[in-house]
Amino acid sequence: MLEKVKYAHIPAQREYSFHFDHVKIKWNEQITLHQQKTWELSYVIVGSGTRIIGDTIEPFSRNEIILIPPNIPHCWSFDELDADKNGEIENITITFSEQLLEKCSSAFPELETYIKKIHKNTEALSFKGETLVRLQSILVQMAKETTIDRLSSFIKLLSIISSVENTSAVGRPIVEDKKTKRMQKILLYVMNNYQNTITLEEMAQLVQLDKSSFCIFFKKMTGKTFFSYLAEYRIESSCQMLTKTNMAIAEICFASGFKDIPYYNRVFKKIKAVTPTEYRERI
Structure with missing residues (x-):
């Protein structure tokens, strides 16, 4: 990393x-x-x-x-x-x-x-x-x-x-402070590993914090929990696949890091207000 x-x-x-x-x-x-x-x-x-x-x-x-x-x-x-x-x-x-x-x-x-x-x-x-x-x-x-x-x-x-x-x-330009560097490290890790299972333990270890401190830090920096951010990132990734490929919904579910199709559908609708199928049809 x-x-x-x-x-x-x-x-x-x-x-x-x-x-x-x-x-x-x-x-x-x-x-x-x-x-x-x-x-x-x-x-x-x-x-x-x-x-x-x-x-x-x-x-x-x-x-x-x-x-x-x-x-x-x-x-x-x-x-x-x-x-x-x-x-x-x-x-x-x-x-x-x-x-x-x-x-x-x-x-x-x-x-x-x-x-x-x-x-x-x-x-x-x-x-x-x-x-x-x-x-x-x-x-x-x-x-x-x-x-x-x-x-x-x-x-x-x-x-x-x-x-x-x-x-x-x-x-915009960023101030090279410790918090910014820590966030860069987290965001890069998500970019490169969102298709895989990501745990709080590995994220906390990545930036040398304990799990509780990591959760507090991430919420303070982004206004959302880490897993909310991760879910949104995975959904945006799946939207790219829905619009640019002919992959089946199930394939996209797993390719974007979700392990359960019904759960993927629920999260997608919660974030986008439509199902993956409806999103693809509208686009």
């Missing part, structure tokens, strides 16, 4: 002003929770699951594009059931430094206003609507371009991501 946030290492590439990465990899080979000193623009082309960005953990789906400011911890945990036929996910990632933004602002006065707006972003942003469509088009085109052509495309990206229209915040 991850003890601390890792810093992503990007190989030095002096011949490039920014790093462009278009990959198809196995669904479980993504880098774990990490942070870096560069900005990151990430486009999930194939895949869905759960992501952590700063203080926020929530489901994600394919086609999303996220802008992450420097030094915000983040990771994407992909679902095996939403990979391609080869078990692979696909994404495009661009990372660029503060120094590059400063040089662009200095060299190109036309960009100064846009870059000032980018610097005002302290939260990770998800793009929507027409802005999302434009970004998707440019990023896909960049995968086919030469390094020279990518320079002009990158400048277009800067002008688009500087706008806060059609965006929503999906993660």
Whole structure:
């Protein structure tokens, strides 16, 4: 289990002003929770699951594009059931430094206003609507371009991501205190093990607390009990399977960590106000 946030290492590439990465990899080979000193623009082309960005953990789906400011911890945990036929996910990632933004602002006065707006972003942003469509088009085109052509495309990206229209915040910087680190550890463990049986004993041991102290700590930090949170997480995971696969309800029940089908149905209806079957039909 991850003890601390890792810093992503990007190989030095002096011949490039920014790093462009278009990959198809196995669904479980993504880098774990990490942070870096560069900005990151990430486009999930194939895949869905759960992501952590700063203080926020929530489901994600394919086609999303996220802008992450420097030094915000983040990771994407992909679902095996939403990979391609080869078990692979696909994404495009661009990372660029503060120094590059400063040089662009200095060299190109036309960009100064846009870059000032980018610097005002302290939260990770998800793009929507027409802005999302434009970004998707440019990023896909960049995968086919030469390094020279990518320079002009990158400048277009800067002008688009500087706008806060059609965006929503999906993660804020976190204060690196003991409580926050403890919660990160708990949430990561749930992300990686929700399909299995999870006990209070193992969770308490994970963060070096006794069971009673763990329960008090988790309730204080989240406003809910650990098992309520775990049930909600499993239900959200099962919703992804209901909408993106043709698996039977019983299969989804067990794949999302429940051991009893009637109990799964009761919990699902309590949280979503409909049965799993009704939820699938509505979607």
